[in-house]
Amino acid sequence: MKFTKMQGAGNDYVYVNCFEEAVHDPAAVAIKVSNRNFGIGSDGLILIMPSEVADVRMRMFNSDGSESEMCGNGIRCVAKYAYDHGIVTKNEITAETGAGILTLQLFTDAGCKVEKVRVNMGPPRLTRKEIPMLGEPEERVVNVPLNVLHSSFNITCASMGNPHCVIFVDDVDTFQVEKYGPLIENHELFPRRTNVEFVQIVSRTEVRQRTWERGAGETLACGTGSSAVTAACVLNGLTEKRILNHLTGGDLEMEWGEDGNIYMTGPAVEVFTGEIDL
Ligand SMILES: N[C@H](CCC[C@H](N)C(=O)O)C(=O)O
Numbered sequence: 549m550k551f552t553k554m555q556g557a558g559n560d561y562v563y564v565n566c567f568e569e570a571v572h573d574p575a576a577v578a579i580k581v582s583n584r585n586f587g588i589g590s591d592g593l594i595l596i597m598p599s600e601v602a603d604v605r606m607r608m609f610n611s612d613g614s615e616s617e618m619c620g621n622g623i624r625c626v627a628k629y630a631y632d633h634g635i636v637t638k639n640e641i642t643a644e645t646g647a648g649i650l651t652l653q654l655f656t657d658a659g660c661k662v663e664k665v666r667v668n669m670g671p672p673r674l675t676r677k678e679i680p681m682l683g684e685p686e687e688r689v690v691n692v693p694l695n696v697l698h699s700s701f702n703i704t705c706a707s708m709g710n711p712h713c714v715i716f717v718d719d720v721d722t723f724q725v726e727k728y729g730p731l732i733e734n735h736e737l738f739p740r741r742t743n744v745e746f747v748q749i750v751s752r753t754e755v756r757q758r759t760w761e762r763g764a765g766e767t768l769a770c771g772t773g774s775s776a777v778t779a780a781c782v783l784n785g786l787t788e789k790r791i792l793n794h795l796t797g798g799d800l801e802m803e804w805g806e807d808g809n810i811y812m813t814g815p816a817v818e819v820f821t822g823e824i825d826l
Protein backbone atom coordinates (compact mmCIF):
# COMPACT_ATOMS: atom_id res chain seq x y z
CA MET A 549 0.00 0.00 0.00
CA LYS A 550 1.37 3.41 -0.97
CA PHE A 551 0.90 6.00 1.77
CA THR A 552 1.76 9.55 2.75
CA LYS A 553 2.49 10.51 6.32
CA MET A 554 1.14 13.97 7.15
CA GLN A 555 0.66 16.04 10.27
CA GLY A 556 -1.28 19.08 11.36
CA ALA A 557 -0.09 20.69 14.59
CA GLY A 558 1.61 17.38 15.39
CA ASN A 559 -1.58 15.30 15.03
CA ASP A 560 -0.22 12.71 12.60
CA TYR A 561 -1.98 10.27 10.32
CA VAL A 562 -1.16 7.83 7.55
CA TYR A 563 -3.01 9.04 4.44
CA VAL A 564 -3.95 6.78 1.56
CA ASN A 565 -4.99 8.10 -1.85
CA CYS A 566 -8.06 5.96 -2.55
CA PHE A 567 -8.41 7.50 -6.00
CA GLU A 568 -5.60 5.02 -6.76
CA GLU A 569 -5.41 2.48 -3.91
CA ALA A 570 -8.05 0.17 -2.42
CA VAL A 571 -8.06 -0.42 1.35
CA HIS A 572 -10.14 -3.50 2.11
CA ASP A 573 -10.16 -3.61 5.90
CA PRO A 574 -9.42 -0.04 7.04
CA ALA A 575 -9.94 -0.80 10.75
CA ALA A 576 -7.25 -3.50 10.71
CA VAL A 577 -4.96 -1.37 8.52
CA ALA A 578 -5.36 1.55 10.95
CA ILE A 579 -4.26 -0.60 13.90
CA LYS A 580 -1.28 -1.96 11.98
CA VAL A 581 0.09 1.25 10.45
CA SER A 582 -0.49 3.40 13.56
CA ASN A 583 1.76 1.32 15.78
CA ARG A 584 4.83 3.43 16.55
CA ASN A 585 7.07 0.39 17.06
CA PHE A 586 5.80 -2.22 14.61
CA GLY A 587 4.09 0.00 12.03
CA ILE A 588 4.58 3.40 10.43
CA GLY A 589 3.59 5.33 13.54
CA SER A 590 0.55 7.63 13.64
CA ASP A 591 -2.58 8.63 15.51
CA GLY A 592 -4.62 6.75 12.91
CA LEU A 593 -5.45 6.22 9.24
CA ILE A 594 -7.17 8.62 6.85
CA LEU A 595 -8.59 7.65 3.47
CA ILE A 596 -8.76 10.32 0.74
CA MET A 597 -11.64 9.21 -1.47
CA PRO A 598 -13.75 10.27 -4.43
CA SER A 599 -17.12 11.78 -3.51
CA GLU A 600 -20.40 12.09 -5.38
CA VAL A 601 -21.41 15.21 -3.48
CA ALA A 602 -18.14 17.10 -2.86
CA ASP A 603 -14.64 17.55 -4.32
CA VAL A 604 -13.22 14.89 -2.04
CA ARG A 605 -14.33 12.57 0.75
CA MET A 606 -12.51 11.72 4.00
CA ARG A 607 -12.83 8.63 6.16
CA MET A 608 -10.87 8.57 9.40
CA PHE A 609 -9.88 5.66 11.67
CA ASN A 610 -8.29 5.97 15.10
CA SER A 611 -5.20 3.96 16.09
CA ASP A 612 -7.50 1.46 17.86
CA GLY A 613 -9.37 0.83 14.57
CA SER A 614 -12.57 2.69 15.50
CA GLU A 615 -13.96 5.06 12.88
CA SER A 616 -14.66 8.68 13.69
CA GLU A 617 -17.09 10.99 11.94
CA MET A 618 -14.64 13.83 11.60
CA CYS A 619 -11.05 14.99 12.08
CA GLY A 620 -10.14 18.68 12.00
CA ASN A 621 -6.39 18.33 11.58
CA GLY A 622 -7.00 15.51 9.13
CA ILE A 623 -9.31 17.48 6.87
CA ARG A 624 -6.68 20.22 6.43
CA CYS A 625 -4.14 17.58 5.37
CA VAL A 626 -6.67 15.96 3.01
CA ALA A 627 -7.14 19.37 1.38
CA LYS A 628 -3.38 19.84 1.09
CA TYR A 629 -2.92 16.39 -0.41
CA ALA A 630 -5.78 16.87 -2.88
CA TYR A 631 -4.45 20.23 -4.06
CA ASP A 632 -0.73 19.40 -4.12
CA HIS A 633 -1.39 16.14 -5.99
CA GLY A 634 -3.75 17.67 -8.54
CA ILE A 635 -6.97 15.99 -7.37
CA VAL A 636 -8.46 19.48 -7.02
CA THR A 637 -7.28 22.67 -8.69
CA LYS A 638 -9.33 25.31 -6.87
CA ASN A 639 -8.41 27.24 -3.72
CA GLU A 640 -11.83 26.75 -2.22
CA ILE A 641 -12.99 23.15 -2.04
CA THR A 642 -15.66 21.02 -0.42
CA ALA A 643 -15.10 17.83 1.54
CA GLU A 644 -17.59 15.11 2.47
CA THR A 645 -17.17 13.89 6.07
CA GLY A 646 -19.27 12.08 8.65
CA ALA A 647 -20.08 15.57 9.95
CA GLY A 648 -21.52 16.70 6.62
CA ILE A 649 -20.02 18.60 3.69
CA LEU A 650 -17.46 21.18 4.81
CA THR A 651 -15.97 24.11 2.89
CA LEU A 652 -12.22 24.73 3.02
CA GLN A 653 -10.06 27.62 1.90
CA LEU A 654 -6.48 26.80 0.89
CA PHE A 655 -3.49 29.12 1.29
CA THR A 656 -0.38 28.30 -0.73
CA ASP A 657 3.31 29.12 -0.23
CA ALA A 658 5.77 30.52 -2.78
CA GLY A 659 6.14 27.04 -4.33
CA CYS A 660 2.36 26.80 -4.87
CA LYS A 661 1.97 24.07 -2.24
CA VAL A 662 -0.70 24.35 0.42
CA GLU A 663 0.72 25.44 3.79
CA LYS A 664 -2.37 26.58 5.67
CA VAL A 665 -6.06 25.75 5.49
CA ARG A 666 -9.13 27.50 6.88
CA VAL A 667 -12.03 25.17 7.51
CA ASN A 668 -15.66 25.99 8.13
CA MET A 669 -16.24 23.32 10.77
CA GLY A 670 -19.97 24.00 10.97
CA PRO A 671 -21.84 24.80 14.16
CA PRO A 672 -21.17 23.08 17.48
CA ARG A 673 -24.04 20.70 18.27
CA LEU A 674 -24.85 21.26 21.90
CA THR A 675 -27.76 19.08 23.01
CA ARG A 676 -27.25 15.80 24.82
CA LYS A 677 -29.06 14.02 22.01
CA GLU A 678 -26.61 15.39 19.44
CA ILE A 679 -23.37 14.77 21.39
CA PRO A 680 -24.54 11.97 22.31
CA MET A 681 -24.90 11.87 26.09
CA LEU A 682 -27.36 10.23 28.44
CA GLY A 683 -29.96 12.46 30.11
CA GLU A 684 -32.58 14.97 28.97
CA PRO A 685 -32.20 14.89 25.15
CA GLU A 686 -32.76 18.61 24.46
CA GLU A 687 -30.62 19.86 27.34
CA ARG A 688 -27.18 21.49 26.92
CA VAL A 689 -24.22 20.47 29.06
CA VAL A 690 -22.44 23.66 30.11
CA ASN A 691 -20.40 23.68 33.30
CA VAL A 692 -22.07 20.56 34.70
CA PRO A 693 -20.33 18.56 37.47
CA LEU A 694 -19.06 15.06 36.66
CA ASN A 695 -17.64 12.74 39.30
CA VAL A 696 -14.64 10.64 38.29
CA LEU A 697 -12.86 8.54 40.91
CA HIS A 698 -12.70 10.86 43.92
CA SER A 699 -12.61 14.05 41.86
CA SER A 700 -15.34 16.24 40.46
CA PHE A 701 -14.88 18.16 37.20
CA ASN A 702 -17.16 20.70 35.57
CA ILE A 703 -17.72 19.61 31.98
CA THR A 704 -19.00 21.39 28.88
CA CYS A 705 -19.84 19.15 25.93
CA ALA A 706 -20.27 19.63 22.20
CA SER A 707 -20.32 17.57 19.04
CA MET A 708 -18.41 18.70 15.95
CA GLY A 709 -19.75 15.60 14.23
CA ASN A 710 -17.79 13.67 16.87
CA PRO A 711 -18.24 13.94 20.65
CA HIS A 712 -16.15 16.22 22.87
CA CYS A 713 -16.02 16.88 26.59
CA VAL A 714 -14.18 20.06 27.64
CA ILE A 715 -12.74 20.56 31.13
CA PHE A 716 -11.07 23.77 32.32
CA VAL A 717 -8.07 23.25 34.60
CA ASP A 718 -5.69 25.66 36.34
CA ASP A 719 -2.45 24.11 35.09
CA VAL A 720 -2.80 21.91 32.03
CA ASP A 721 0.87 20.93 31.87
CA THR A 722 0.86 19.19 35.26
CA PHE A 723 -2.68 17.83 34.92
CA GLN A 724 -2.89 14.01 34.92
CA VAL A 725 -4.33 13.64 31.42
CA GLU A 726 -3.41 9.95 31.14
CA LYS A 727 -5.18 9.17 34.44
CA TYR A 728 -8.47 11.02 33.89
CA GLY A 729 -8.61 10.97 30.07
CA PRO A 730 -9.51 7.29 29.68
CA LEU A 731 -11.98 7.35 32.58
CA ILE A 732 -13.92 10.21 30.98
CA GLU A 733 -13.56 8.78 27.45
CA ASN A 734 -15.26 5.59 28.62
CA HIS A 735 -17.67 7.13 31.16
CA GLU A 736 -21.18 5.63 31.02
CA LEU A 737 -22.63 9.09 30.26
CA PHE A 738 -21.17 8.86 26.73
CA PRO A 739 -22.71 5.92 24.83
CA ARG A 740 -20.27 6.38 21.90
CA ARG A 741 -17.34 7.31 24.19
CA THR A 742 -15.90 10.81 23.90
CA ASN A 743 -12.81 12.85 23.10
CA VAL A 744 -11.67 14.89 26.09
CA GLU A 745 -10.00 18.32 26.07
CA PHE A 746 -8.24 19.78 29.10
CA VAL A 747 -7.90 23.53 28.76
CA GLN A 748 -6.15 26.33 30.58
CA ILE A 749 -7.32 29.91 29.99
CA VAL A 750 -4.33 32.15 29.27
CA SER A 751 -6.28 35.34 28.49
CA ARG A 752 -9.57 36.45 26.88
CA THR A 753 -8.02 35.60 23.49
CA GLU A 754 -5.61 32.72 24.21
CA VAL A 755 -5.92 29.21 25.62
CA ARG A 756 -3.72 26.14 26.01
CA GLN A 757 -5.14 22.68 25.26
CA ARG A 758 -4.14 19.09 25.89
CA THR A 759 -6.15 16.39 24.19
CA TRP A 760 -7.21 12.89 25.16
CA GLU A 761 -8.65 11.34 22.01
CA ARG A 762 -11.26 8.66 21.83
CA GLY A 763 -9.56 5.61 20.35
CA ALA A 764 -6.04 7.07 20.30
CA GLY A 765 -5.00 8.36 23.74
CA GLU A 766 -3.14 11.63 24.23
CA THR A 767 -2.35 13.37 20.93
CA LEU A 768 -0.45 16.58 20.21
CA ALA A 769 -3.51 18.34 18.79
CA CYS A 770 -7.15 17.95 17.85
CA GLY A 771 -8.96 20.27 15.45
CA THR A 772 -12.50 19.18 16.23
CA GLY A 773 -11.48 19.36 19.91
CA SER A 774 -10.18 22.89 19.43
CA SER A 775 -13.53 23.78 17.85
CA ALA A 776 -15.46 22.34 20.80
CA VAL A 777 -13.10 24.21 23.13
CA THR A 778 -13.84 27.50 21.33
CA ALA A 779 -17.56 26.97 21.88
CA ALA A 780 -17.01 25.92 25.51
CA CYS A 781 -14.88 29.00 26.26
CA VAL A 782 -17.58 31.33 24.94
CA LEU A 783 -20.48 29.44 26.55
CA ASN A 784 -18.70 29.72 29.91
CA GLY A 785 -17.94 33.42 29.41
CA LEU A 786 -14.19 32.80 29.58
CA THR A 787 -12.95 34.18 26.23
CA GLU A 788 -13.89 36.22 23.21
CA LYS A 789 -15.26 34.40 20.14
CA ARG A 790 -11.89 34.62 18.42
CA ILE A 791 -8.98 32.84 20.14
CA LEU A 792 -5.53 31.45 19.53
CA ASN A 793 -5.31 27.89 20.84
CA HIS A 794 -1.85 26.63 21.79
CA LEU A 795 -2.01 22.87 21.45
CA THR A 796 0.89 20.66 22.44
CA GLY A 797 2.05 20.29 18.82
CA GLY A 798 1.22 23.74 17.44
CA ASP A 799 -1.24 26.60 17.26
CA LEU A 800 -4.71 26.81 15.74
CA GLU A 801 -6.53 30.09 15.07
CA MET A 802 -10.17 29.69 16.04
CA GLU A 803 -13.30 31.73 15.64
CA TRP A 804 -16.94 31.18 16.50
CA GLY A 805 -18.44 33.22 13.68
CA GLU A 806 -21.57 35.37 13.81
CA ASP A 807 -23.12 32.85 11.38
CA GLY A 808 -22.92 30.21 14.14
CA ASN A 809 -20.16 28.21 12.46
CA ILE A 810 -16.74 27.54 13.96
CA TYR A 811 -13.77 28.47 11.74
CA MET A 812 -10.40 26.80 12.23
CA THR A 813 -7.19 27.90 10.52
CA GLY A 814 -4.00 25.89 10.83
CA PRO A 815 -1.05 24.19 9.16
CA ALA A 816 -0.94 21.04 7.04
CA VAL A 817 2.41 19.34 6.44
CA GLU A 818 3.53 16.35 4.34
CA VAL A 819 6.24 14.44 6.22
CA PHE A 820 7.17 11.53 3.95
CA THR A 821 5.77 8.97 1.54
CA GLY A 822 6.36 5.25 1.44
CA GLU A 823 5.06 1.76 0.76
CA ILE A 824 4.13 -0.89 3.30
CA ASP A 825 3.33 -4.61 2.94
CA LEU A 826 0.06 -5.36 4.70
N1 LIG B 1 -7.60 14.57 15.98
C1 LIG B 1 -8.85 14.78 15.29
C2 LIG B 1 -10.03 14.23 15.96
C3 LIG B 1 -10.00 12.76 16.09
C4 LIG B 1 -11.21 12.34 16.81
C5 LIG B 1 -11.25 10.88 17.06
N2 LIG B 1 -10.28 10.50 18.06
C6 LIG B 1 -12.64 10.46 17.42
O1 LIG B 1 -12.80 9.28 17.77
O2 LIG B 1 -13.60 11.26 17.34
C7 LIG B 1 -9.05 16.24 14.98
O3 LIG B 1 -8.08 16.91 14.68
O4 LIG B 1 -10.19 16.71 14.98
